Amino acid sequence: MSNEKLVDYDDAVKRYDPVIGIEVHVELGTRTKMFDGAEQGFGAPANTQVTPISLGLPGTLPVTNGKAVEYAIRIGLALNCQIAEVCRFARKHYFYPDIPKNFQTSQSDEPIAFDGHLDVELEDGTMFRVEIERAHMEEDAGKNTHVGGADGRIHGADYSLVDYNRSGIPLVEIVTKPILGAGERAPEVARAYVQTLRDIFRALEVSEARMERGNVRADINVSLRPTPDSPLGTRSETKNVNSFRSIEKAVRYEVSRHAAILDAGNKVPQETRHFHEEDGTTSSGRPKSDADDYRYFPEPDLVPVAPSRQWVEDIRAALPELPAARRRRLHDAWGFADAEMRDVVNAGALDLIDATVAAETTPAAARKWWMGELSRVAKQADVALDELAITPAQVGELQSLIDAKRINDKIARQVIDGVLAGEGDPAAVVEARGLEIVSDDGPLLAAIDETLAAQPDIVEKVRGGNLGPIGAIIGAVMKATKGQADAGRVRELIIERIGA
Amino acid sequence: MSTISCDEVARVAALARIDLTDEEVAKFAGELDVIVESVARVSKVATLDVPATSHPLPLTNVFRDDVPEPSLPIDDVLAAAPESQDGKFVVAQILGEE
Numbered sequence: 130m131s132n133e134k135l136v137d138y139d140d141a142v143k144r145y146d147p148v149i150g151i152e153v154h155v156e157l158g159t160r161t162k163m164f165d166g167a168e169q170g171f172g173a174p175a176n177t178q179v180t181p182i183s184l185g186l187p188g189t190l191p192v193t194n195g196k197a198v199e200y201a202i203r204i205g206l207a208l209n210c211q212i213a214e215v216c217r218f219a220r221k222h223y224f225y226p227d228i229p230k231n232f233q234t235s236q237s238d239e240p241i242a243f244d245g246h247l248d249v250e251l252e253d254g255t256m257f258r259v260e261i262e263r264a265h266m267e268e269d270a271g272k273n274t275h276v277g278g279a280d281g282r283i284h285g286a287d288y289s290l291v292d293y294n295r296s297g298i299p300l301v302e303i304v305t306k307p308i309l310g311a312g313e314r315a316p317e318v319a320r321a322y323v324q325t326l327r328d329i330f331r332a333l334e335v336s337e338a339r340m341e342r343g344n345v346r347a348d349i350n351v352s353l354r355p356t357p358d359s360p361l362g363t364r365s366e367t368k369n370v371n372s373f374r375s376i377e378k379a380v381r382y383e384v385s386r387h388a389a390i391l392d393a394g395n396k397v398p399q400e401t402r403h404f405h406e407e408d409g410t411t412s413s414g415r416p417k418s419d420a421d422d423y424r425y426f427p428e429p430d431l432v433p434v435a436p437s438r439q440w441v442e443d444i445r446a447a448l449p450e451l452p453a454a455r456r457r458r459l460h461d462a463w464g465f466a467d468a469e470m471r472d473v474v475n476a477g478a479l480d481l482i483d484a485t486v487a488a489e490t491t492p493a494a495a496r497k498w499w500m501g502e503l504s505r506v507a508k509q510a511d512v513a514l515d516e517l518a519i520t521p522a523q524v525g526e527l528q529s530l531i532d533a534k535r536i537n538d539k540i541a542r543q544v545i546d547g548v549l550a551g552e553g554d555p556a557a558v559v560e561a562r563g564l565e566i567v568s569d570d571g572p573l574l575a576a577i578d579e580t581l582a583a584q585p586d587i588v589e590k591v592r593g594g595n596l597g598p599i600g601a602i603i604g605a606v607m608k609a610t611k612g613q614a615d616a617g618r619v620r621e622l623i624i625e626r627i628g629a
Numbered sequence: 630m631s632t633i634s635c636d637e638v639a640r641v642a643a644l645a646r647i648d649l650t651d652e653e654v655a656k657f658a659g660e661l662d663v664i665v666e667s668v669a670r671v672s673k674v675a676t677l678d679v680p681a682t683s684h685p686l687p688l689t690n691v692f693r694d695d696v697p698e699p700s701l702p703i704d705d706v707l708a709a710a711p712e713s714q715d716g717k718f719v720v721a722q723i724l725g726e727e
Contacts, residue, residue: 159695166698175716176706180698184706195692217683224644226720231645274717290717293706427683435689 133410134389138381141388142313146357149315149380150350150364151259153303153326156269156343157200158336162297163268164191164234164431171342175292183297185230191430193218197299198241198434200335201266202444204301205242207329207451208261215435216241218266218428226291227270235302237425240265241434247329248453249321251314254471259322260306271296301335307361315351316380320373323347328452340372347376351383353391362387367402367411378409386411459483463492476504477514481521488525498524502542506549519548527555539612540564566615570622576609577602577623591627599623632669633661646721 162169165182182189205212219237245261272295277287303326311318327345330338338345352364365387367379383402390397401414450458456479460470463486473479478499485495499514503524507514527544530536536544536559547558559565580602581588587598599620606619638658642649649657675681700706703716712719 161693161695161697166693166696167700168697174703176703176718177700177716179700179706181701184701192691192693194695196695198692215689226718226723273720273723275723277722288722289720290714291720292717427681429684432684432686432688432691 133386134393135382135385136388136392138385139313141353141384142315145353145355145384145388145391146359147311147313147315147380147384148352148354148361148364149308149311149319151305151308151319151322152348152350153323154269154300154346154348155204155303155326155330155336155338156345157197157299157301158334158344159194159196159200159299161194163194163197163266163299165189165297167297169294169298173294175290176294178294179296183293185228185296191234193431193434194299197266198436199444200299200333201241201264201301202436202441203333203335203448204303204330205245205264206441206445206448207333208242208245208247208264208303210242210245210261210264212436212441213239213241213243213434214438215239215433217433218431219425220428221267221423221425223423225270226289227273227296229271229293229296233267233270234428234431235267236265241436247322247325249318249325250453250456251317251321252471252475254467257311257314257318257321259308259318262304262306264301264303267300267302269295269298269300310357315384316377319349319380320377323376324373325452332449332452332455334449343371346371349376349379349383351380351387352397353384353387362391363397363399365397365400365402365411366417367404368414370404372406375404375406375409379404379411382409382411463496465492465496469496473500476500478504481514481524484521485524488522490525490528494528495521495524498527502545506545517549518551519545523548523554530555530559534615535559535565537566537612537615540566564613566613570618573606573610573614573619573622574626576606576614577619577626580605580609581623581626588627591624632665633658 159169161167162183165180167178167180167183169178180189182191202212216236216239218234219239220232221235221237222232224231240263242264243262245264247259247261249257249259251257271291271293274290274292276290305322308315308318308322323345327338327340330336330345336344347370349367349370350364351367352362354360354362365383367383370376370379387397398413398416400416402411403414404411456470456474459479460467463470463482465473473482473496476499478496481499482492482495485499486492503514503517503519507517510517527541527548530544531538531541540559543562543564544555544558547553547562548555552558552561584602584605587602590598591602602623603616603619606623607614607616635654635658638654638661639649642654642657707713707716707718710718
C-alpha cells in the first residue's frame with residue numbers, strides 16, 4: 130500500500146530525537162447528549178436517537194448537560210488539572226455533512242481543565258510523566274458511511290450516507306504538551322499513556338472506554354529533531370488511531386518516515402495522515418497549518434460554565450481510587466514480587482485476582498489459577514482472561530474444594546474444564562463428574578492390595594527398610610483410582626499394609 | 630470598500646448546498662458587507678480595557694438534567710432529505726477530505 134521511503138526504526142532514533150503529542154477524544158457515558166435530550170447508546174438503528182438539536186435544525190436552542198460537565202471535571206481532576214473558574218463554549222466552523230449546523234460546539238481558548246499531568250507506568254516499571262495541556266468539552270459529529278468506490282474509503286466513493294445518532298454525544302478532548310525525552314521508547318510511551326487514560330476513564334465511570342467501539346480515539350502527532358537541544362521539527366498528525374497496538378505502530382512508522390525525509394535533506398510537510406490498520410502504515414491526508422481558520426467565536430446560545438469551587442471540591446472528594454493508587458495498594462496487600470505484579474497487570478488479571486481474593490481465596494492461590502491454568506486456556510482459545518466462562522467466585526470455590534481436600538490440584542484442572550463447558554459451579558461439576566477424592570479406605574485398600582500383589586519384589590524391598598520404591602506403588606494406586614485418591618492417605622495405608 | 634466578494638458568497642452557498650442565482654449572490658454579498666462593516670465599526674470604538682461581551686445577560690451554569698427525551702420519529706427526521714437510504718441521509722460524494 131505504501132511506497133514511502135523508510136529508515137530502520139532503531140537507526141532513526143539513534144540519529145533523531147522523537148517528540149510526540151497526543152490528542153485523545155473520549156465519549157462520555159451520559160444517558161443523553163451534550164446539548165439535547167436525545168438518548169445515546171451503541172447499536173441503535175440509524176437516526177433514531179436524534180432531536181432537532183442533534184440534527185442542527187434552524188431555530189433550535191441547545192442546553193448543556195450538567196452531568197457531562199461533572200464528568201469533564203472528574204477527568205480534569207484525575208489528570209491533576211486546574212479547573213477553570215469560568216469557561217465558555219465556542220463554535221468551530223467547517224463544512225462537512227457529519228456536522229449539519231456547519232459548526233461543532235467545542236471550547237477554544239477557555240477549556241474547562243488545563244495544566245495537568247499524568248504519570249504513566251511503562252512495561253518494565255519505569256514511570257514517565259506526561260504533561261497535559263488541556264481537557265475541553267465538545268460534541269461528537271455524525272457518522273458518514275462511504276458507498277461505492279474501490280474499498281469503501283472516501284476517495285472514489287460515489288455517495289455517502291449519514292447517521293446522526295452520534296451527533297451531539299458528549300466528548301472530552303485531552304491534549305498533551307509536547308512529550309519530550311521519551312527517545313526510542315516514544316511508541317511505548319504513547320501506547321502506555323492512552324492505556325492509562327482508558328483505565329482512568331473506566332475507574333471514574335465516565336465512559337465504557339471501549340476502543341473497538343470508538344469510545345476512545347487518539348490522534349498522534351510526531352516530529353523529529355536532530356538533538357534534544359534543537360527546536361521542535363515539523364509534525365504530522367495521524368488521525369483516529371484506535372487500538373493500543375496501532376498507536377505504537379503509528380509512532381514507529383512516522384518516526385521511520387520522517388527520518389527518511391530529513392535524511393534526504395527535505396522538509397516534512399505539516400499534514401494529517403490516515404492510519405492503515407492492515408499494514409501499520411500511514412498515508413497523506415490533507416495539508417494542515419496552525420493557521421487553519423475555523424472562525425472560532427463564543428457560542429451565543431450557551432451561557433458560560435462557571436463551576437463553583439465548592440462543586441469542584443465535592444467532585445474531588447468523591448473521586449474513586451485511581452488505577453495507579455489501587456495497583457500500589459494491592460501490590461502491598463498481596464505481597465507479590467514486582468515482576469509478578471507487572472505480569473498480573475499486563476495479563477489483565479488484576480481485577481480478576483482482586484475479585485477472587487474477595488471470594489476468600491489467598492492472593493497466592495488466586496494468582497496461581499489466573500496466571501497459570503486459566504491463562505493457558507485463554508491463550509489457547511485466543512481470548513482475554515476476563516472473557517473466559519469462569520468467574521472469580523467460581524475460582525474461589527475451586528480453591529476452597531482443594532483446601533477442604535475434596536479434590537486435588539490435578540483434578541481441579543478437570544473441574545475447570547467442566548465449568549468452562551457450562552456444567553455449573555465447581556462443586557456441581559465435582560458432583561456430576563464424580564471427581565471427589567476417594568477418602569473411604571475401602572476402595573483404596575482394594576486398589577493397594579491389587580497393586581502389592583502384582584509387585585512382590587517391591588514389597589520385599591520396602592519390608593527390608595528401603596522406602597524408596599514406595600513412590601512407584603503410590604503412583605500405581607493413584608492411577609488405579611483415576612487420580613481421585615489423597616496421596617498422603619495412600620502412603621499411610623501402604624506402609625500399614627506392608628507392615629514396614 | 631467591499632470586504633465580502635461575490636465569489637465568497639457563491640463558495641459558501643455551494644458548500645451549504647444552497648442554490649442561488651447570480652442576482653441573489655450579488656444581493657447577499659452587498660447585505661453581508663453591511664453587516665461586516667457594522668461589526669468593524671464596533672471594533673474601532675472598542676478599547677482594550679473593555680472585555681468582549683459574548684453574552685448580554687449575566688447568566689452562568691444553565692444545565693439540563695441527564696434525562697432522555699423521545700427521539701424525533703424517523704419519518705420526520707428524513708422528511709426534508711432530498712434522498713435517503715436505510716434510514717440514513719444520502720449526501721453527495723466527498724472528495725479530498727478525511
